[in-house]
Amino acid sequence: MFLLVGTYATKLGKEYYHFSVCGLGKVLKPEHRYKELNAFTSLYCGMLCGSDRDCKSFDYDETKGRCYLGSKKVGRNDCEHLIDDTDGGVQHYAEGPQCIDGKEPQSDKTCRCPTAYGGPGCHTRMEDCSDWTDYFEDPVVMWIWPNNTERPFRVFCTKLSNVRTVLMNREVGDVDFQRDWQQYRDGFGNPTGDHWLGLHYMHLLTDNKRYKLR
Incomplete structure (x- = not known):
């Protein structure tokens, strides 16, 4: 399931999706998080990532209101950059759309072979x-x-x-x-x-x- 984060990230030229291609409950490894910020929503966290040129993806902790900017853009072949979320309540978001079954992202935001x-x-x-x-x-x-x-x-x-x-x-x-x-x-x-x-x-x-x- 992919969840669109929201309009702020879209206005910045990027859209982020809840990433589940590698399985649910996966987040970035600590070494791939380079900045930790306060963010009251995942939408705001997406805005922070979209405005940072080094941000390729992000983790959002809804319980703590914490935003973790990531240096890795994770695709279906990059699951080694993720680990299981041991804290609970943290979700990983990646610039999308994220395509599965061998399909590739297109400029119109669809996935095709x-x-x-x-x-x-x-x-x-x-x-x-x-x-x-x-x-x-x-x-x-x-x-x-x-x-x-x-x-x-x-x-x-x-x-x-x-x-x-x-x-x-x-x-x-x-x-x-x-x-x-x-x-x-x-x-x-x-x-x-x-x-x-x-x-x-x-x-x-x-x-x-x-x-x-x-």
């Missing part, structure tokens, strides 16, 4: 549109990452009789298909409309699997 990855824990690399079968119904642009490629690229996916990866779309008529060899190799247009995927990407896509051209 890395580009071209999906499935439980974001462990599945999506090689073509068929790997995205359970994730869309209507035609949509998706990221794919075939095994033999250095980076992912976008394709247009549809579900007709089966899932299809679109190589070319020429319905709207707003893209000129009179192009030179280099453009046909690299692709042109936008996957959301009229486009040619590109011979280079078609080769990468078909190099490891067998497909039917329709």
Whole structure:
């Protein structure tokens, strides 16, 4: 469970969330606390942290009204920086959102799988549109990452009789298909409309699997 601390921290350009990815009742190790202050609420403690350039996260003791600024920004892979709260009543807050199951924080404050990855824990690399079968119904642009490629690229996916990866779309008529060899190799247009995927990407896509051209 994540608990937003409040508006003061937000106004300072930061938002802090009750951090429970490493388990409940976890707080910063003493060596990662560099300042102790009085704070009558967790909101005010978040404001103190947000106004301090060295503060990466904080612990708040509601019983004592004490705010502990921390030098460590703790993520899902940094649980070694935390220990069990032996005093009780202390909660750890970190700049968020804090993402779990392999997801990464986005600029819109949401959590998503890395580009071209999906499935439980974001462990599945999506090689073509068929790997995205359970994730869309209507035609949509998706990221794919075939095994033999250095980076992912976008394709247009549809579900007709089966899932299809679109190589070319020429319905709207707003893209000129009179192009030179280099453009046909690299692709042109936008996957959301009229486009040619590109011979280079078609080769990468078909190099490891067998497909039917329709």
